[in-house]
Amino acid sequence: MLKIIGRLIGLGKEEMKYNREILIFMLISAFIFFTIGVSHTKEGADFIYANRLKIFLEAKNEKAGVTKDDIDKIIFDYKEAVPVNVREFEINDIKDRVDNYIHQLKNYNNPSLNELIRSMEDAKDTDNKETLIKNLNSIDLKEMLNRVSKTYITREKLQNVAKWQENTWLSIMYFSLATLNLFMVIIIKVICDIKLFKRSV
Structure with a gap:
């Protein structure tokens, strides 16, 4: 942020060092926050958590049902x-x-x-x-x-996991963090003229 302020007050590119790795990290963070936000929606909880846990729960319920x-x-x-x-x-x-x-x-x-x-x-x-x-x-x-039945027991546990995971407030919070990170990446890239990916010659 200090580097952006420095650029805005007229310092030249040669007077500052920019770290493209930080921007890439922020970009990855935005994607992670977005994914977590999706996981806290109803559809995301059903898909990401219930489907991923299905095999695990079926194995765990081997002696149940x-x-x-x-x-x-x-x-x-x-x-x-x-x-x-x-x-x-x-x-x-x-x-x-x-x-x-x-x-x-x-x-x-x-x-x-x-x-x-x-x-x-x-x-x-x-x-x-x-x-x-x-x-x-x-x-x-x-x-x-x-x-x-094993099928019913597994389905009930999956639904309970998805219901527990669903949280509108957390979803909004993570979406906001993802948006903020992405916005900062765009602003920093434009103002500081940083190339995120080097082209191979």
Whole structure:
């Protein structure tokens, strides 16, 4: 800034030394500030952070949630345990089938299935056949499994990261810094007649 003032008051180029590396650094800083500003917008947060973190979160969630193949098998096993014609069975037979199904769920040794296991245990806690069937029908198996699927868990975490990253005030601040840096680069380059890039002969 002092060099600009010196040029404005009439000092010649030979009386001052200009550092083009500083201008290049300021130009790079402007680009960095602009990128950070974009990252704090809604679209930028979704794209830059969510997409970049996807692979990392999927790897981190390897032990959390249920895979699609397991979900398909759990649903298939449920249809086998509690068929459409379940009303034709005696209540004790239905309970035995539900118990066996719960045992199959526990064999997965997956904490993500605990809610489903509790729901099944609560559903069979009755001695009335109609109530038992009603309780079983009230369990939305697909919805519960979708909530604990690896895909859903990863997507939820990505959305939370993007939401946390989104900040309008920070976006405006970084855009302002980028604009200011770029403006200063232009002013200094014009006033001090500095060549940013040397042409090769």
